[in-house]
Amino acid sequence: MVDTTLTAPLTLTELETAVWRTIVYADGFDYPMTAVEIHRYLEGLPASLAEVQYVLTHNRQQSRFANYHTLPGREEIIRIRRQRETRARQLWPHAVSYARLITRIPFVRMIAVTGSLAVNNVTPDADVDYLIVTEHGRLWLCRALIIGVVKLAAQRDIILCPNYILSENALRFPEQNLYTARELSQMVPLAGLAVYWKMRRLNEWTARFLPNAAGLPPTAVSPQPIHSRLQTWAELPLRTAVGGWLERWEMNRKIRKLETAVPAPSEARFTANQCKGHFHTHQQRAIQTYREKVMREA
Numbered sequence: 001m002v003d004t005t006l007t008a009p010l011t012l013t014e015l016e017t018a019v020w021r022t023i024v025y026a027d028g029f030d031y032p033m034t035a036v037e038i039h040r041y042l043e044g045l046p047a048s049l050a051e052v053q054y055v056l057t058h059n060r061q062q063s064r065f066a067n068y069h070t071l072p073g074r075e076e077i078i079r080i081r082r083q084r085e086t087r088a089r090q091l092w093p094h095a096v097s098y099a100r101l102i103t104r105i106p107f108v109r110m111i112a113v114t115g116s117l118a119v120n121n122v123t124p125d126a127d128v129d130y131l132i133v134t135e136h137g138r139l140w141l142c143r144a145l146i147i148g149v150v151k152l153a154a155q156r157d158i159i160l161c162p163n164y165i166l167s168e169n170a171l172r173f174p175e176q177n178l179y180t181a182r183e184l185s186q187m188v189p190l191a192g193l194a195v196y197w198k199m200r201r202l203n204e205w206t207a208r209f210l211p212n213a214a215g216l217p218p219t220a221v222s223p224q225p226i227h228s229r230l231q232t233w234a235e236l237p238l239r240t241a242v243g244g245w246l247e248r249w250e251m252n253r254k255i256r257k258l259e260t261a262v263p264a265p266s267e268a269r270f271t272a273n274q275c276k277g278h279f280h281t282h283q284q285r286a287i288q289t290y291r292e293k294v295m296r297e298a
Helices: 016-025 035-041 049-058 075-102 138-153 180-186 193-202 231-240 242-262 282-297
Strands: 063-065 068-070 108-114 126-134 159-166 188-191 269-271 273-277
Touching: 016 035, 016 049, 016 068, 016 282, 035 049, 063 126, 068 075, 075 108, 075 126, 075 138, 108 193, 126 138, 138 193, 138 242, 138 273, 180 282, 188 193, 231 242, 242 269
Parallel strands: 126 159
Antiparallel strands: 063 068, 108 126, 108 188, 159 273, 269 273
């Protein structure tokens, strides 16, 4: 868990400190922020947009250019953000299109874009990260079908990465830290809005880290309906004992294969209710980078 007792410049008020920390965290991703974004992801303190804007206008612990706010001396990341936003605009139509295909797969109950694309901060070689929720008891069978869509997209040079798949009874996240709170709060639901809201309710602990991000999803993308009549019919034969056997066979086969591919250290986890394909330590590195920046900038 992120140590919320880290020091900040002694001249700052509580709100100024929260604004400063928010900018510091984003700096670890080369991501300058707008006032609206700083307000939404303000760390650890509820405040109005007007209050945040006042701090941004009168405080010198950050630099402002073209409506973006950065740490002093880090203005060059504004150019990086603009370049990445251009790539994100190219990638979003593909993310939405393939998400619609995935929602037609039996037992899919929610799909959301996560990671860098969720905040339009993608590098030229970035992929599309999805968090997908499935019906309980059919996660691995559902995953096998999703991989078919992944391979279809790859033929068109679109890299889909459904790297976090959960069953409906595993929506509570055990990692309660700033990184996970940001990932949950900034993900963009594309289908299964009811499940999305259930996930947010089960993870209300995120409000301790990001109290202003407890409202609507971060973008205006209209989530598509899920669980069509065709999907219902396709699920019927897979609800049988044969479907249960296939689920167990695919789960055991795939978990053995995936676990042999997991490097050390890793944040990956594979169970009956979770396929977390985070083969690296992005979370640990992001938190460590944040802590080091706070200590260095203070």
